[in-house]
Amino acid sequence: MYAFEFERPRTLDEAVAALADDDAQALAGGQTLIPTLRQRLAMPGKLVSLTAIDALRGLSASGGVLTIGAATTHAEVAQQTDYPALAKLAGGIGDPHVRNRGTIGGSIANNDPSACYPAGVLGSGATVVTNRREIAADDYFTGLFETALDEGEIITAVNFPIPDKAAYAKFDQPASRFALVGVFVSKGKDGVRVAVTGASEGGVFRWAEAEAALASDFSAGALEGLSVDPEGMIGDIHGGPDYRAHLIGVMTRRAVAAAG
Amino acid sequence: MTKVTMSVNGTERSGEVEGRTLLSAFLRDTLGLTGTHVGCDTGQCGACTVHVDGKSVKSCNMFALEADGASVTTIEGMANDDGSLGVIQQAFQDHHGLQCGFCTPGMVMAAAALLKENPKPSEAEVRAWLSGNLCRCTGYHNIVKAILAASGQDVSKEFAA
Incomplete structure (x- = not known):
C-alpha cells in the first residue's frame, strides 16, 4: 500500500475541509477501498475517515420515510424493523464481519455494478442527501462506478419512502x-x-x-x-x-x- | 507517524503508526499479539477476525487509526483469567474443530460474536455466520459442532462424525 496522510474528523464541516485537497479521498467502512489500496489500484494523498462523525450515523423513521445516516453499517440496517425488505438486503451483504464495517454511504458512493444497495436505493425511489443537495435515486446512479456526486461532496443520509x-x-x-x-x-x-x-x-x-x-x-x-x-x-x-x-x-x- | 491508543484485551496500549498501518499489523507487529493471523490479506478469509467495540471485524480490513480509542479483543483475550482455555476454545479442542489451526483464532472470534448475538444458534445459523471465515482443513463439520457445543447444545447424536 502506498503511504498517505490519514485524518479522522469528528464533524461534517471538518470532513468537508479535509476533502478540499485535490488528492484527498473519503474513507467510509473501507471494505472495498482498503483492499483496493492494498492492491495499489488507488493512490490518494490523504484519506479522510468518515466513521467518527456522529451526525452521519443512525436510523430514524417518521411519516413513512426511513432515514439512514450514511455511515450506518449494514449490520445496523439489517436489524431495523421499519423497512423489512431493506433489512433483508443489508443482512445479505458480504459476511457478518464485513457488515459490521461496511456502510450504506460507502456502498452507493462506490456504486459497484454488482453491489446490493444500489438496487435497494433505486428500487425504493430513495433520495440521496449530501452536504450540498438532495439527489433522486433516478438521477444519482450514472454508470459503472459512476454517480452524480461532485468532487468533495459527501453523502450524509439516504431517505427511503417505505413502500406497501x-x-x-x-x-x-x-x-x-x-x-x-x-x-x-x-x-x-x-x-x-x-x-x-x-x-x-x-x-x-x-x-x-x-x-x-x-x-x-x-x-x-x-x-x-x-x-x-x-x-x-x-x-x-x-x-x-x-x-x-x-x-x-x-x-x-x-x-x-x-x-x- | 501518529500515536494511536486503544484498549486491547482490557489493557490500554499505545504505539506509533502510519496512516496505512492496518489494525492487524498494529496488533501483530507493534504489540506482538501474533495470535491474530493474517491469511489472505484481501479481506476474504477471516483469520484476522477480532472484536472492535464488541463487533467482529476483519482486522486486515481496517486501519489502526480507525480503532483509536476503541476497545479491541483478540484471541489472546479469550482464555480464562487463570490461563485455561475459554469455553469456545475448549469446545474447539474437545470436538477437533481444527487441524492446522491457522484459521482457528478467527473462527473462535467469529463464534464468540455469534454466541453473543444468538446464544443458541441452529446449525444453519452457524454455517451462515461462518461465511466470512475460511478453513481449508476441516470441511467445517467439526467447527460447526464445536460452536454448537460451546453454546451448550447436545451434539452427541446428530453430529456423530
Missing part, C-alpha cells in the same frame, strides 16, 4: 457474495419499481417493461413472456450475458412472489 410491498431477491456469486444478479421490487404510492443490479455493464438499472406489467397486476404471473435483451449485460467467468439476462426474469419473479 417490497422484496429483494439475490442470486449470490458464492465466492464474493456480491450479486450475480439481484432484483429489488417495490410497490408504493408512486407506483411499482424494479431495480436490477449485478447484470448490466452500465450498473444498476430499472426494468421498465416489468414495472409496466406489474403496475396493473402485481404478481409473478404478470411477468410471463417478458425478457431482457442480453445486449449490454455483463459476461465473465461466473456467467455470460444470456445467463444474466435470464436470471433477471427469474429473480424478478422471485422478488415479486416474496413481496406478496
Whole structure:
C-alpha cells in the first residue's frame, strides 16, 4: 500500500475541509477501498475517515420515510424493523464481519455494478442527501462506478419512502457474495419499481417493461413472456450475458412472489 | 507517524503508526499479539477476525487509526483469567474443530460474536455466520459442532462424525 496522510474528523464541516485537497479521498467502512489500496489500484494523498462523525450515523423513521445516516453499517440496517425488505438486503451483504464495517454511504458512493444497495436505493425511489443537495435515486446512479456526486461532496443520509410491498431477491456469486444478479421490487404510492443490479455493464438499472406489467397486476404471473435483451449485460467467468439476462426474469419473479 | 491508543484485551496500549498501518499489523507487529493471523490479506478469509467495540471485524480490513480509542479483543483475550482455555476454545479442542489451526483464532472470534448475538444458534445459523471465515482443513463439520457445543447444545447424536 502506498503511504498517505490519514485524518479522522469528528464533524461534517471538518470532513468537508479535509476533502478540499485535490488528492484527498473519503474513507467510509473501507471494505472495498482498503483492499483496493492494498492492491495499489488507488493512490490518494490523504484519506479522510468518515466513521467518527456522529451526525452521519443512525436510523430514524417518521411519516413513512426511513432515514439512514450514511455511515450506518449494514449490520445496523439489517436489524431495523421499519423497512423489512431493506433489512433483508443489508443482512445479505458480504459476511457478518464485513457488515459490521461496511456502510450504506460507502456502498452507493462506490456504486459497484454488482453491489446490493444500489438496487435497494433505486428500487425504493430513495433520495440521496449530501452536504450540498438532495439527489433522486433516478438521477444519482450514472454508470459503472459512476454517480452524480461532485468532487468533495459527501453523502450524509439516504431517505427511503417505505413502500406497501417490497422484496429483494439475490442470486449470490458464492465466492464474493456480491450479486450475480439481484432484483429489488417495490410497490408504493408512486407506483411499482424494479431495480436490477449485478447484470448490466452500465450498473444498476430499472426494468421498465416489468414495472409496466406489474403496475396493473402485481404478481409473478404478470411477468410471463417478458425478457431482457442480453445486449449490454455483463459476461465473465461466473456467467455470460444470456445467463444474466435470464436470471433477471427469474429473480424478478422471485422478488415479486416474496413481496406478496 | 501518529500515536494511536486503544484498549486491547482490557489493557490500554499505545504505539506509533502510519496512516496505512492496518489494525492487524498494529496488533501483530507493534504489540506482538501474533495470535491474530493474517491469511489472505484481501479481506476474504477471516483469520484476522477480532472484536472492535464488541463487533467482529476483519482486522486486515481496517486501519489502526480507525480503532483509536476503541476497545479491541483478540484471541489472546479469550482464555480464562487463570490461563485455561475459554469455553469456545475448549469446545474447539474437545470436538477437533481444527487441524492446522491457522484459521482457528478467527473462527473462535467469529463464534464468540455469534454466541453473543444468538446464544443458541441452529446449525444453519452457524454455517451462515461462518461465511466470512475460511478453513481449508476441516470441511467445517467439526467447527460447526464445536460452536454448537460451546453454546451448550447436545451434539452427541446428530453430529456423530
